[in-house]
Amino acid sequence: MTTPQRMLILTGLFLIAFTMAFGVWYAVFDEHQTLVGMGVQMATGFAEMAAGEPGASSEALENYAALSQEYRREVHAHGHWGMLSLVLIIIGLAFNRLALSERHGLLLAWLLALSATLFPLGVLMQIGPAAGLGKLLTVPASLGMVVGLLVSAWALIRNPQRAAD
Amino acid sequence: MPLNGNATSGNAIANNPLGTNSQRVLTIGGLLLIAGGMLFGEIFAIFILHPNNARIGEAMYAASQLIPQGDVEGIFGHFQAIGGFLENRGTKVDAHSHAIHVGYIALLLAALQPWVNFSEDGKRRAAWFFVACGLGLPVSIFLIHYVGLAYSPVEHIGWASIMADLFGALLSLAVFLQFLGLWRHARSGERLDTGQGPGGGEQASRLLLAGGLLLLVWGFLYGAFYAAWLESGKAIPEVDILKSIVTNAASQNQELLGQDFAAYGKFQMYRAINVATHTHINEMGILLLLLSFAQRLLPYSDSARTRWAILAVAGGFLLPVGILLEIPYGVVGSVIADSAGFAVIASLVAMLLGLLRHIRSAGEGAP
Secondary structure, eight states, X not given: OOXXXXXHHXXXXXXXXXXXXXXXXXXXXXXXXXXXXXXXXXXXXXXXXXXTOHHHXXXXXXXXHHHHHHHHHHHHHHHHHHHXXXXXXXXXXXXXXXXXXXXXXXXXXXXXXXHHHHHHHHXXXXXXXXXXXXXXXXXHHHHHHHHHHHHHHHHHHHOXXXXXX | OOOOSSBOOSHHHHHSTTOSHHHHXXXXXXXXXXXXXXXXXXXXXXXXXXHHHHHHHHHHHXXXXXXXXXXXXXXXXXXXXXXHHHHHHHHHHXXXXXXXXXXXXXXXXXXXXXXXXXXXXXXXXXXXXXXXXXXXXXXXXXXXXHHTTTTOSSSSOOHHHHHHHHHHHHHHHHHHHHHHHHHXXXXXXXXXXXXXXXXXXXXHXXXXXXXXXXXXXXXXXXXXXXXXXXXXXXXXXXXXXHHHHHHHHHTTOHHHHHHHHHHHXXXXXXXXXXXXXXXXXXXHHHHXXXXXXXXXXXXXXXXXXXXXXXXXXXXXXXXXXXXXXXXXXXXXXXXXXXXXXXXXXXXXXXXXXXXXXXXXXXXXXXX
């Protein structure tokens, strides 16, 4: 196993174990409470209007929207870490089929491993006080994944004999 | 679990990629999980998803009709029903996606077995541990809606949820064990010839690899553009529609209320379809990449392998396209998506049968 393969596969496996642990923690300590909170806030939005309190109704619906946004970001971070870890492992396994020099191969592995780790982290950070930094992180990280995948495809196509191994 | 001992290594195992018990357990378990998860998704989409969405809309409309009467208790009653419908839908989606994802991980772990530095018995036990937890997780998630809080020791979390969390934690441990085995190999500095098995299937493998990578690039770009569209402010926020619903319901303006619900239905449809399209593009991409590794193991002619690969690639591209076409064409899009899904399942089953034939013909001498 070459260094880029080792880097991609070990990062991928670490991310799978991490996102599974995160998923379990999230399901036990946060998801249920968030979902109940969403339901309660939306129902309260309707009930307060029925009670003739439009201000309280609006506030409850805003709370629902914030919780809904939080829920989607948490689920997206969990799901994206899982999916991207699979992509890292697959590219790691197919790495000997790519027509790349050792240096370029190592750069590609760094790019993919960092992007796959940081993109979901950026999504998750958008919930807390560092939301701006989270947004800033997701742009280069997602761009890094797209560039990394395109380079992988290009290196595969460039070397049809080895791709067919 | 005796994971140490005579660590298995060497080119013999790498040259016969399904030659060990752990690889067979993970490969067959993984393919069964993927095919089962996809089939469950088809059944769920046809029989549960659409009727359930209609029930949610009806319950919300009924709740809005109670606003002018000030019937707070009635409103909470309708939202309790909506909670039940959402749980029914959510647990089905989660069972479907977790079965497929765990299946993907099982296939990848099978491919990585030559580099896992444990004894053969330890690897076999670790593989069974992973597959057993992988089956337990989606089944437990599926049961959450039906078991509810019956005999639960916790106020808000039922037994099925507890089991799902337990299986999730154990799965995490199972992956960590594999990580440990790979780490031991990485530290040993041993180099392995990755071996390519019986060979053949080049055209099919290339087709699947190219298709998979293209789908992943498409998936990323789709996700990025969708996120940018949401951030651009061109999409009407959900909260604005909800505020309009309660305001128009309170003033008993049925015409505007009808428009609000139409807008809300459209909003929910756009969100669900865009998320499903993005997810399915990526999942099909990963599936095609994984299947490319299996081609050299299939005891079929090159033309047969290419035929099944074309079917998988075509299904992989058409499935998200069909989902997207549900926006303008409704049922026509659903039919395309379901047909494409069945095409991928047929291709998967054909490859699974091929792998089983390969294992049967080459398995006698395996450890």
